[in-house]
Amino acid sequence: MALTQAQSLSSEILSIVNTIALGKRCYIFDMITHEPGNVSLSMVNPDLCDDSNLSYKQKKVIIALPTGCYIAYSGLLFYGFENMIATCGSNFEFRNGITVKNIFWTQNTPEANTYSWKPHGIAVSKFKSHVLFCLWNQKFRQQSIGKVMKIRTEKNGVPNNRTCIEIQSDKNTPLYVCPTYIAENGNGDICVSDVRAVVVTDAGGLLRFRYEGNSSKSNFDPYGICCDSSCNIIVADMKNDKIHMVDKDGEFLHHVTYEGIKMPRALSIDSNDHVYVGEWDSDSIKIISR
Template sequence: MALTQAQSISSEVYRIVDTISLGQRYYIFDMITHASGHVSLSMINPDLYDDSNLSYKQKKVYVALPTGCYIANAPYGVLFYGIENMIATYGSYDEFKRGITVNNIFWTQNTPESNTYSWKPHGIAFSKYHLLVCLWNQKFRQQSIGKVMKIRTEKNGVPNNRTCIEIQSDKNTPLYVCPTYIVENGNGDICVSDVRAVVVTDAGGMLRFRYEGNSCKSNFDPYGICCDSSCNIIVADMKNDKIHMVDKDGEFLHHVTYEGIRMPRALSIDSNDHVYVGEWDSDSIKIISR
């Protein structure tokens, strides 16, 4: 009884203030919220290659990529996506279907260590003049490691081909196992969803804290991540049907829940702190608020 009461107290029910219908069920992989209230999506659904199934284009969806790739939107309005060992820019759906060309490659692996590891880009996000990239070495179990890169960009979005900083270890201990989603907090911290933990470093790459769930018995499994205007960190715990709210110093605040919550995967947030939730296998995007 006491445990049930404690869990209830630690949860806060949010309202579903709006939904974005997708016309049919999709596996939502990643999501961007635009200032207009529209979204861009990355889904895992091969049917999206058939333009006759793009009924969502009449709704509030700008772009929906069908490959389950990570996506980010630059301040100057260009959509970026990660695929294979590259990050490319998106021009049009037809261009995307034709594949990556030399004209839209933003970054590709070209380092001396590429003979040792084949780094695969996962989550990507933008700060003011940097692209933040999660990279994984495509190995498993004890050999799996990751890192975060901050790539300097110019105002027009052209990379200057210089990695400003690589974040990989703390006191010779690897920080990441397989980093997936990433976001820059309002205080400059870099927040990363990793295996069983959210890893938070400062802007220079120094470890601030690891958040591993709010219970020693929890099977925390973080995915999509965003931050609100108070610098609280909001993370989707997909396999446990939960969303965690953590403050900027790593203290658990509460679980966010809403009616019918099921497998939240992708998260984004707008300027009013409305959280957009893309669930795994859903026919709509839920927009929730306190």
């Protein structure tokens, strides 16, 4: 009991080791880290179709989308658009708005007449062998459900739809309400931020655990998610101005904070376990580390 109380109060203050200036305040929606120290961003800022104020001269921002869509990267940029996942090769395809040219996945399921699945978070396997993404049925309250798709890829990101896993329920109980962001852990687990919970399944889709915050009184509100080299799960608790660190078995380790933390939304991590934080209203990306 004492250990649980101590854990619920623990917090680790990390240093801001670097920042990426954006030139104007932005609502960061999703983010990808590229080596060495670069990012691609998705923002909810219609005026950023003119991206001349972003820091491209510093070559820190590779691709910036003013569309508020979910993104992932593996040589190609994967992005969600309407009821499909598409790919592109460069930022220039977005200068005049999105024009879908290469469709990776689109809705074609028996549920199509019942649900219009909307893609949410996207992740590329650490081994680049498959793409994971969340789908939501665009209904609310008790009717809201979601699922995760895992599609094996061939060369150049071409989907092999014959090798596909759908993850939706555990013993006939729905796993997801509105799955939002997704990450693959180093042990192959699939980690998804959902309504008031992080849902973790193994690589085959069997439920391992649900993490619902570190206190029964917490108003846990998870968004961006990533995993470090020790298979710890790092999740942004945006509305509570916190970042949670959870181990690979779902045990709360501590909160991560840094000076001035406010509404962390998008998270990404590099090979040195530096965590990149995109806040919901900020003029820079914070890079934090021990």
